[in-house]
Amino acid sequence: MCLDITRDVMRLTAEGKSPAAIRDAIDAKYLSFGPATPTPRPK
Secondary structure, rough: OHHHHHHHHHHHHHHOOHHHHHHHHHHHHHHHHHOOOOOOOOO
16 A cells, blocks of 8 residues: 555656645545544645
8 A cells, every 4th residue: 555655646746746746535435444643744
């Protein structure tokens, strides 16, 4: 799963998405698999 998230982050970064938008997209896609780590939200 970590590799899938990394690929998604790389793709969204290449598309010019902000860190906050990337976090929202990752949370929306992967939170159904279990709770997220307590990583601080990007500013």
